[in-house]
Amino acid sequence: MSNVNSAVIEQMMAHQSIRKFTDDDVPQAMIDTIVAAGQAASSSSFVQVSSVIQVTDKAKRETLQAASGGQVYVGSCPVFLVFCADLKRNQAICAAQGIDMPTGFAEQALIASIDTALFAQNSMLAAESLGLGGVYIGGIRNQPQVVTQCLNLPDQVVPLFGMCLGYPAQDPGLKPRLPLAMVLHQDSYQDLDEQQLTSYNQVLSDYYQQRTKGKLDTNFSEHIEKTLNKEARPHMLGYLQDQGWFTK
Amino acid sequence: MSNVNSAVIEQMMAHQSIRKFTDDDVPQAMIDTIVAAGQAASSSSFVQVSSVIQVTDKAKRETLQAASGGQVYVGSCPVFLVFCADLKRNQAICAAQGIDMPTGFAEQALIASIDTALFAQNSMLAAESLGLGGVYIGGIRNQPQVVTQCLNLPDQVVPLFGMCLGYPAQDPGLKPRLPLAMVLHQDSYQDLDEQQLTSYNQVLSDYYQQRTKGKLDTNFSEHIEKTLNKEARPHMLGYLQDQGWFTK
Numbered sequence: 001m002s003n004v005n006s007a008v009i010e011q012m013m014a015h016q017s018i019r020k021f022t023d024d025d026v027p028q029a030m031i032d033t034i035v036a037a038g039q040a041a042s043s044s045s046f047v048q049v050s051s052v053i054q055v056t057d058k059a060k061r062e063t064l065q066a067a068s069g070g071q072v073y074v075g076s077c078p079v080f081l082v083f084c085a086d087l088k089r090n091q092a093i094c095a096a097q098g099i100d101m102p103t104g105f106a107e108q109a110l111i112a113s114i115d116t117a118l119f120a121q122n123s124m125l126a127a128e129s130l131g132l133g134g135v136y137i138g139g140i141r142n143q144p145q146v147v148t149q150c151l152n153l154p155d156q157v158v159p160l161f162g163m164c165l166g167y168p169a170q171d172p173g174l175k176p177r178l179p180l181a182m183v184l185h186q187d188s189y190q191d192l193d194e195q196q197l198t199s200y201n202q203v204l205s206d207y208y209q210q211r212t213k214g215k216l217d218t219n220f221s222e223h224i225e226k227t228l229n230k231e232a233r234p235h236m237l238g239y240l241q242d243q244g245w246f247t248k
Numbered sequence: 249m250s251n252v253n254s255a256v257i258e259q260m261m262a263h264q265s266i267r268k269f270t271d272d273d274v275p276q277a278m279i280d281t282i283v284a285a286g287q288a289a290s291s292s293s294f295v296q297v298s299s300v301i302q303v304t305d306k307a308k309r310e311t312l313q314a315a316s317g318g319q320v321y322v323g324s325c326p327v328f329l330v331f332c333a334d335l336k337r338n339q340a341i342c343a344a345q346g347i348d349m350p351t352g353f354a355e356q357a358l359i360a361s362i363d364t365a366l367f368a369q370n371s372m373l374a375a376e377s378l379g380l381g382g383v384y385i386g387g388i389r390n391q392p393q394v395v396t397q398c399l400n401l402p403d404q405v406v407p408l409f410g411m412c413l414g415y416p417a418q419d420p421g422l423k424p425r426l427p428l429a430m431v432l433h434q435d436s437y438q439d440l441d442e443q444q445l446t447s448y449n450q451v452l453s454d455y456y457q458q459r460t461k462g463k464l465d466t467n468f469s470e471h472i473e474k475t476l477n478k479e480a481r482p483h484m485l486g487y488l489q490d491q492g493w494f495t496k
Binding site: 003004005006007008009011012013015017027029030031032033035036037039040041042044045046047048050051052053054055056057060084088089090092093094096097099101102105106107108110111113114115116117118120121122124125126128129130135136138141151152153154157160161175177178180182183184185186187188189191192194197220221223224225227228229230231232233234236237240246248 | 251252253254255256257259260261263265275277278279280281283284285287288289290292293294295296298299300301302303304305308332337338340341342344345347349350353354355356358359361362363365366368369370372373374376377378383384386389399400401402405408409423425426428430431432433434435436437439440442445468469471472473475476477478479480481482484485488494496
């Protein structure tokens with residue numbers, strides 16, 4: 001391992017997804033700072049195509065919990081944010097100038113999704129640096145139409161994921177990532193190296209056994225097969241097109 | 249403004265895109281740490297669908313520079329990384345188990361793009377925390393087929409963006425973001441508030457005038473109209489489908 005380090009990198013390396021929170025309130029000033037830190041990330045051509053919906057309304061929280069597969073922390077966590085790729089604001093800015101902004105390009109969807117994820121990762125890390133913990137909720141894409149109606153999202157606004165935040169009430173431990181050599185390629189894409197995979201499978205198997213006191217006996221290959229050998233939210237393309245994305 | 253703060257947040261707030269670099273080399277140990285910090289970000293269902301191609305080969309750098317609209321820093325910066333959404337590795341992991349992983353779902357493309365952006369933003373901030381600066385290069389999507397061939401990317405691997413890194417040789421200044429009230433919504437999407445926009449237009453106009461000593465007289469509304477009132481890389485959907493994405 002390298003001895004290159006910084007306080008920022010230490011914060012990143014300490015990341016774990018937190019799904020249990022204390023009852024302590026998170027002040028609004030903290031949430032504002034977390035979102036402003038997100039805004040400080042890069043934006044492609046400075047188009048600023050992200051919006052965050054903070055959901056405090058209890059009935060809406062329950063709707064979002066049900067629409068995310070019933071994950072209880074979506075309903076109960078101190079702070080729930082929905083990160084949206086928002087092309088609508090700029091469409092409205094163009095409309096105010098009498099311009100009908102072209103929409104529907106796959107490229108625009110890429111820009112808005114990527115920029116919103118850059119934004120969100122700053123927000124997550126900012127929250128962690130303030131002593132909070134959190135987890136991304138991709139589950140809101142289970143029923144994106146329900147989320148869209150619940151938050152009154154117009155066309156050209158796509159709710160990409162939620163984020164639960166609060167003070168941590170658990171310490172699940174750091175999950176070992178793929179070896180760097182499997183992720184960082186030199187000049188050319190390197191196909192899967194089965195030896196590296198076998199070695200990582202053992203590392204992850206040991207981790208799961210230790211974390212679950214022997215109850216979970218699996219590895220990365222099995223996890224991937226179980227997770228990806230099925231249809232992946234097959235409603236998604238139709239939903240995105242309903243929102244005016246991916247029509248060209 | 250709030251007085252909530254941390255060293256991590258200060259690092260984020262100091263972000264500026266750097267396109268000019270000193271000749272100082274960046275040690276490989278630093279690049280390894282920057283990529284490992286990216287890996288520490290969350291991954292949807294822990295599928296780990298990102299790959300980074302570090303490009304040092306001079307001829308490949310020139311090819312990528314030309315394919316990115318001729319931005320000279322793509323060719324000349326000390327470190328150039330291409331961040332790829334990589335569904336191929338997991339497809340190969342499934343194939344090694346005799347499984348033909350289902351592909352082509354829009355949802356998978358969303359997961360891979362979002363996770364790779366979370367990864368990249370950790371990497372960018374990690375680099376900045378080590379005294380480096382950098383800029384995202386969406387320009388590689390100008391000619392994605394050229395990038396794909398240059399880096400020998402198989403199907404199911406999509407080069408989302410590049411990243412130039414090195415020691416900064418410029419200090420372009422902090423660009424003011426949209427007011428928080430335009431980005432952070434409460435419980436429901438709020439349509440564009442023209443008063444807020446007018447106020448921000450003035451802020452950004454003042455910034456551009458100051459930064460360019462009066463040469464650039466524009467604002468956010470004009471910038472958006474100029475940037476978005478045109479076709480956005482109309483080849484993109486076809487390219488993504490060639491790579492096996494967005495077929496369903």
